[in-house]
Amino acid sequence: MNTLTKQDLSSGDLLATAASWQDAGKKVALATVIQTWGSSPRQAGSMMIIDNDMTMLGSVSGGCIEGAVIQEALEIMDHGKAQILEFGVGDEQAWDVGLACGGTIQVYVERLEAA
Template sequence: MTTLSNQDLSSHDLLMTAGNWHDSGKKVALATVIQTWGSSPRQAGSLMIIDEDMTMLGSVSGGCIEGAVIQEALEIMDHGEAKILEFGVGDEQAWDVGLACGGTIQVYVERLEAA
């Protein structure tokens, strides 16, 4: 997995980069925080892009659930069916991936399709 520098990346920058990756022939997925409850490291609207080589930019959680989101994104890139993922402190998987912030996060993961 390659993590590129996330410093000062706007949503526009992330979407442009995702488009460039897709235009170069790579499979790409977009993960978007769609809702949060309680304490969460990222707000709704936060983005992360992932390519088929597991290169990622952006963040949906400050690092605590990114690994699980990337694994789902890889599957979604192959079969194309978007999915809503939910992580919270009551979710055993959330503890496994490190979400101990006390909140709940919903992340929508979709495959980037040609325009």
């Protein structure tokens, strides 16, 4: 049996896991890299799911901005309004969260609704 790491998961795997979390009564948000410029740890289309207990699966940055994305996801799960987050080296927040690699990344964070 192979254990999947966050880098091995397909978007289908992530969405299936998100559905199972919802079936268990959890709120779930999806974060998706929508655009990158310069050097960035993940490409457009990379995804991460987060539940209301701060459990996460997947990756949008290899770790350098995940904390900030999780905090925003928790707020979005409560109020439901999707957000586009942008982090880059010119942005003071990017240095705070560790994105000092010379790139910029945009992440779309949305609450997933139960089907």
